Amino acid sequence: MTTMRPSGENINQVWPFAHVGTKVTDWVNEFGAVAIFLFKSFFKVFRAKQMSSIVQQVYYVGARSAPVVMLVGLFTGMVLGIQLYHTLVKFGSAGVLGSAIALSLIRELGPVLTAIMITARAGSSMTTEIGIQRISEQIDALYTMRIDSLQYLVTPRIAASIISFPLLTAFFDIIGIIGGYLTGVVLLGLDAGTYFYRVRTSVEMADITGGFVKSVVFAIIVSTICCFQGYFTHMRKDGHGAKSVGLSTTSAVVLSCVLILISDFVVTCFLL
Amino acid sequence: MKKYSHETVVGVFVVLGLVVVMYMTVKLGNVSFLGNETYSLYAEFSSVSGLRIGNPVEIFGMEVGHIADFRMDQQNQFVAVELKFNNGVEVYDDAIASIKTAGLIGDKYVSLDPGGSDEMLEPGDTILDTQSPIDLADLIGKYAFGDVKKNGEQTKGEEE
Amino acid sequence: MEELLIEFKNVTKRFGERTVLDNVDLRIRDGQVTTIIGKSGTGKSVLLKHIIGLLSPTEGTILFRGRPIHEMNQNEFDAVRDQFSYCFQNNALFDSLTIFHNIALPLQQTTKMGKKEIEKRVLEKLEQLELDEVSEKYPSELSGGMQKRVALARALVTDPKIVLFDEPTTGQDPIRKNAILRMIAQNQKRFGFTTIMISHDIPDVFFISNRILILYDGKVIFQGNYHELDKLEHPMVDEYIRSLKDFEDEFFGSDLERDRPGFSEKDLKPSEKAGNVTVAIFTLDNLDELLEKLGQRRTDEIVKSLGECVNRHFGDVGISNRVARNQFATVLNYTDTAKAENMLEGFTRELREHGLGGASVDTGGGIDSEKSFCIMVRAGLVERNPGEGFQVTTDKARSRQKEIARFLFCAIP
Incomplete structure (x- = not known):
C-alpha cells in the first residue's frame, strides 16, 4: 500500500504499536481518498460530450476482453463439468450436474473470474496509461488547457467498466454452461436433456440479478482503484518515474483482485 | 486489422451482451415477458416437506407448471400452495395433487391427476384432493418395526 | 501605470x-x-x-x-x-x-x-x-x-x-x-x-x-x-557574458581558435614544462558610456576586436579568454615578467597603430565633444607564483593595470 503523504514527512517508527496505528490511519486515509476520487469522477459522467470517449473505452475494456473472458469461461465450465460429474456420480446424483454448474457459474465464478480477467487485461492498462501520462506531465498539460483530467481520463473508464463487466459476465456464464455440456454430456455421457432441464429449472431470477449486481460492484471497484493508482503514481514514496508506474500497476492489480474477493463475500452475505 | 471501426465493434459487443442477458433472464429466470401466459390454482397440503418454489408440476409425467408460492394456514393446519399452470392446461374439480420425489433422493415435485369430471377449475380455485409427501424414513421405520399394511394384513415385524 | x-x-x-x-x-x-x-x-x-x-x-x-x-x-x-x-x-x-x-x-x-x-x-x-x-x-x-x-x-x-x-x-x-x-x-x-x-x-x-x-x-x-x-x-551577469562569448565563437567559427570555453584544468595547473607563467589582463574602460552612446552591438564589436588583437599578438605563447564584459585575460606559458613586458610593448604599439574597430589614434581638432569620447585600454601583468590560484594571480594583475592606449571615438555626422 502506498503512503500518500505529499508533505514528505519521514516517520521513524520504533514502537510496534505506533507502527500499527500509522498503518491503520494510512489505510483509512487512502480509503477516503479513493472514495472521494470515485465520487468526483463518477458524477462527471452526467456532463456533456462523454459519449464518444465512453464508447472508445467500452471497446478497450469490454470488446477487447471478450475473447479472453470467453476462453476462460469455456475452460472453467469444462473443468467444472469433469470435477462435479465425478463427485456427483458417487451419490448417484449425476443428474444435477446442470444445476451445479449453472448455479456455481451464475452466482460466483462468472462475476468473480470475469472481473479478475478484466483486471489483468484492462485494469492494468488503465493504471499504466494514466500513470505514464502523469509522469510525463500530460495531466499537468491538461490542467493548463483547462481540460478536466478526471472527466477526460477517468470517468469514461469507470462508465465503460460498469457497462462491460455485466455483459462479459453474461458471456462467461453462457459459455461456461456450454463448457459443462461439452464435458458432462458429450464427454462423460450425461443425458443432454437432463443437463439443460436442470440448468433451466434450478436457476432463479435472484441468482441472475445477484450475479449482475456483483459484476457492477466489481466494475466500480476495479476501475476506480486502477485509475486511482495511475493518477497518483507521482506521489509514491517507493519509486520514481517508470519504476513508480510499474509499482502502481502491480498494486492496482493485486488490490483489485483482493477487493473483488472480499466484496464478493460481502455481497453474497447481503443477497442470501 | 482496422477494417471495422471501434464504434462498430462496441455496438456489436453491447448488442450481443444484451441478447445474452435477456436470454438468461427469460429462459433461466422463468420470467414471463408477455404476462398472462399462466394461471394459478391452489392446493392445500397437510405437509409440504421438501417442496420448494420453482419445483415443477407434472401431469402424466409432463411438466405443465411450477410452484409459485406457499401460504400457511395455522388455524386449519394446512399449507396452501400456489400452482402456476401454463395457459391451456385443463384441470377438473376432481383432480388429485400429490407431492412426489423424483428418483429416490431427488427434487420434490407435484404430480397432478387432472381428473375427468364435467367441471373445470377456474383460475384461483382450490384443488381439494391432496396427498402429502411420503416420509421415507417414517415408512422404513414402520416397515422394519411393523405397522405397514401389506395385502391388507398387518405384517409382523422382524421380531417374528 | x-x-x-x-x-x-x-x-x-x-x-x-x-x-x-x-x-x-x-x-x-x-x-x-x-x-x-x-x-x-x-x-x-x-x-x-x-x-x-x-x-x-x-x-x-x-x-x-x-x-x-x-x-x-x-x-x-x-x-x-x-x-x-x-x-x-x-x-x-x-x-x-x-x-x-x-x-x-x-x-x-x-x-x-x-x-x-x-x-x-x-x-x-x-x-x-x-x-x-x-x-x-x-x-x-x-x-x-x-x-x-x-x-x-x-x-x-x-x-x-x-x-x-x-x-x-x-x-x-x-x-x-x-x-x-x-x-x-x-x-x-x-x-x-x-x-x-x-x-x-x-x-x-x-x-x-x-x-x-x-x-x-x-x-x-x-x-x-x-x-x-x-x-x-x-x-552572475559576468558569468553569463563569458559563456555567451564562447558560444558565439564556437558557432560562428571565429579566428580565436585557441580560445577554449573557460580555462581547462590543464591550463591552470603549473607544470614544469610551462616554466614561468605570467598572467596579463586587458581592460576596456568606459564600457557604460560606450553602451549608452553606441549600443550593445557596436560595443560588443569593439570589445571583440580588442580580444582579437590580444590573441593575434599573444596567441603563440598564451591562451586568452574573456573574463568579464570588458576584460580579457591571457595566460602566457614559458614567459617571465621581462619577456611579458616586452611583448606588451609590442602589443601596445600594434594596438595604437591598428586601432579598435574604426577608432583612430590621437585626437585632432574640431570634434564635437558631445558625440565623441575617449576609450581607454588598460593592461597589467604579473608573474604567477608556483601553486598560486589562477584567481589570485588574475586579481593581482588586475590591480597592476596601467593605461596603455587611449582612443578617440568620433561620431561621424
Whole structure:
C-alpha cells in the first residue's frame, strides 16, 4: 500500500504499536481518498460530450476482453463439468450436474473470474496509461488547457467498466454452461436433456440479478482503484518515474483482485 | 486489422451482451415477458416437506407448471400452495395433487391427476384432493418395526 | 501605470528541506514580454508553474490583477486560467494522439467550435510553425525540435491572451529560433498579448523583451528593462557574458581558435614544462558610456576586436579568454615578467597603430565633444607564483593595470 503523504514527512517508527496505528490511519486515509476520487469522477459522467470517449473505452475494456473472458469461461465450465460429474456420480446424483454448474457459474465464478480477467487485461492498462501520462506531465498539460483530467481520463473508464463487466459476465456464464455440456454430456455421457432441464429449472431470477449486481460492484471497484493508482503514481514514496508506474500497476492489480474477493463475500452475505 | 471501426465493434459487443442477458433472464429466470401466459390454482397440503418454489408440476409425467408460492394456514393446519399452470392446461374439480420425489433422493415435485369430471377449475380455485409427501424414513421405520399394511394384513415385524 | 497583471509578494516555495523560491517579489505587467533568466535548476520553471496554478506557494501571496489567488473561488480562478496558455519545457505532448489531435484537443474540449473550424485553425498553426507534413504522425516519431514546435502550436492555437513559455527556443536551430522570437514579438506588438518566458537565449531575447527578471539562488536579483540590466554589477551577469562569448565563437567559427570555453584544468595547473607563467589582463574602460552612446552591438564589436588583437599578438605563447564584459585575460606559458613586458610593448604599439574597430589614434581638432569620447585600454601583468590560484594571480594583475592606449571615438555626422 502506498503512503500518500505529499508533505514528505519521514516517520521513524520504533514502537510496534505506533507502527500499527500509522498503518491503520494510512489505510483509512487512502480509503477516503479513493472514495472521494470515485465520487468526483463518477458524477462527471452526467456532463456533456462523454459519449464518444465512453464508447472508445467500452471497446478497450469490454470488446477487447471478450475473447479472453470467453476462453476462460469455456475452460472453467469444462473443468467444472469433469470435477462435479465425478463427485456427483458417487451419490448417484449425476443428474444435477446442470444445476451445479449453472448455479456455481451464475452466482460466483462468472462475476468473480470475469472481473479478475478484466483486471489483468484492462485494469492494468488503465493504471499504466494514466500513470505514464502523469509522469510525463500530460495531466499537468491538461490542467493548463483547462481540460478536466478526471472527466477526460477517468470517468469514461469507470462508465465503460460498469457497462462491460455485466455483459462479459453474461458471456462467461453462457459459455461456461456450454463448457459443462461439452464435458458432462458429450464427454462423460450425461443425458443432454437432463443437463439443460436442470440448468433451466434450478436457476432463479435472484441468482441472475445477484450475479449482475456483483459484476457492477466489481466494475466500480476495479476501475476506480486502477485509475486511482495511475493518477497518483507521482506521489509514491517507493519509486520514481517508470519504476513508480510499474509499482502502481502491480498494486492496482493485486488490490483489485483482493477487493473483488472480499466484496464478493460481502455481497453474497447481503443477497442470501 | 482496422477494417471495422471501434464504434462498430462496441455496438456489436453491447448488442450481443444484451441478447445474452435477456436470454438468461427469460429462459433461466422463468420470467414471463408477455404476462398472462399462466394461471394459478391452489392446493392445500397437510405437509409440504421438501417442496420448494420453482419445483415443477407434472401431469402424466409432463411438466405443465411450477410452484409459485406457499401460504400457511395455522388455524386449519394446512399449507396452501400456489400452482402456476401454463395457459391451456385443463384441470377438473376432481383432480388429485400429490407431492412426489423424483428418483429416490431427488427434487420434490407435484404430480397432478387432472381428473375427468364435467367441471373445470377456474383460475384461483382450490384443488381439494391432496396427498402429502411420503416420509421415507417414517415408512422404513414402520416397515422394519411393523405397522405397514401389506395385502391388507398387518405384517409382523422382524421380531417374528 | 498599467495595472499589474501578476504580482508575487514574499512568495516562498519549499520542497521538503529544499527552498526553491525565497521571498520572491515580482511584478509582471499586461501587454509586455517578460523574460526570466537564471541558471538551470534555480527554480524558474517552479516560478512559472506558480503563475498558472500548478503549484501553490508555501508562504506568500500571488495576486492576479490585484486579487489574491487564494481568495478566489473555483469559478473565478477558472476564469483567470482561461486566459492563460502554458508551454512545457519537456513539451508534455499527448503521445497517444497524432500531432493534429494534440493541437486540436484544447479547441475540441474547451470550445464549442465545429469540426471544420477546428480543422482550419489547426492547419493554420501547423503551417505557421512549418509542421504541415507531420500532422498525422505521433510525437514519438518526431525530433525534439519538432516536438517543441508542436507544443508551441498547441499553446497558441486557442489564441490566449497570456502565454507562458518554458524555454521556447531550446533545441531549435537559429533560423527557427529567430522565427519563434519574432512571432512572440509580433503577438505582442499587434495584439497586445502578454508573454512570460524562460529562456537561455541571450542576447536575442533581450531584443524583444520589455522586462527582464533574473532569478539567482531562488531570489529575484533584478527586475527591469534591458538598459537597467547593463548597469547591474553582479557576478552572475559576468558569468553569463563569458559563456555567451564562447558560444558565439564556437558557432560562428571565429579566428580565436585557441580560445577554449573557460580555462581547462590543464591550463591552470603549473607544470614544469610551462616554466614561468605570467598572467596579463586587458581592460576596456568606459564600457557604460560606450553602451549608452553606441549600443550593445557596436560595443560588443569593439570589445571583440580588442580580444582579437590580444590573441593575434599573444596567441603563440598564451591562451586568452574573456573574463568579464570588458576584460580579457591571457595566460602566457614559458614567459617571465621581462619577456611579458616586452611583448606588451609590442602589443601596445600594434594596438595604437591598428586601432579598435574604426577608432583612430590621437585626437585632432574640431570634434564635437558631445558625440565623441575617449576609450581607454588598460593592461597589467604579473608573474604567477608556483601553486598560486589562477584567481589570485588574475586579481593581482588586475590591480597592476596601467593605461596603455587611449582612443578617440568620433561620431561621424
